[in-house]
Amino acid sequence: MLRHDFVGSFPRADVPLDPSLPELALIGRSNVGKSSLLNALVGQRIARVSQTPGKTRALNVFRIDIRSGEWGVVTPHAFYLLDLPGYGYAKASKTDRAAFQHLLTGCLERARLVGVVWLLDIRRTPSPDDGAMQDLLAARQTRVLAALTKSDKLPRGERRPRERTLAATLRLDEDQAVVTSARTGEGVAELREAIEELIRETVS
């Protein structure tokens, strides 16, 4: 991913984006590291990060231009990356939680959404909210890349076994899951490639 632009911050999921391009959403519990991973993917701090859950409060849209050169041929692909509020933040007000949920489910219905990057903290057992998200994604047959975040907080030797356990719990293929850390950069290139592959598949 080379070029990126901040398109805007929107309170509603049905905002029209012009030009129309494939879209990919970052979803996961509050504080799981969505905005941090977005920054790691593009290699720059474009999304706001905070220690306090509930930082991202709107649909933030970034336009990404991929340029992959093979055999001297440069193929440009562009898509929108959608950074969303997290789910499951217990301390958020009831109104906020309902609004965030509405935004999230609305985004899953966007006509040009090609899939989601679903973030799960590698150290944690999936929460009931994660389970509800899993059901929603399955019902909608949304394509999922799972990013297991904050791997730097787990000793190296425990990462693969934990990846296998989580993939089994969430009924994901192991090639759908990537161990990542926004802090050390582990898995970021691999995730970037998986995203680019998904975008390429949908536009070709």
Ligand SMILES: Nc1nc2c(ncn2[C@@H]2O[C@H](COP(=O)(O)OP(=O)(O)OP(=O)(O)O)[C@@H](O)[C@H]2O)c(=O)[nH]1
């Ligand atoms: N150690 C470690 N901390 C991380 C990593 N990624 C994010 N964090 C920290 O986790 C906290 C939350 O990160 P955010 O990127 O704001 O999380 P978010 O999912 O966007 O949160 P909301 O917008 O509130 O839903 C911040 O304190 C980050 O510094 C990581 O890979 N390793």
Ligand SMILES: [Mg+2]
């Ligand atoms: Mg955020």
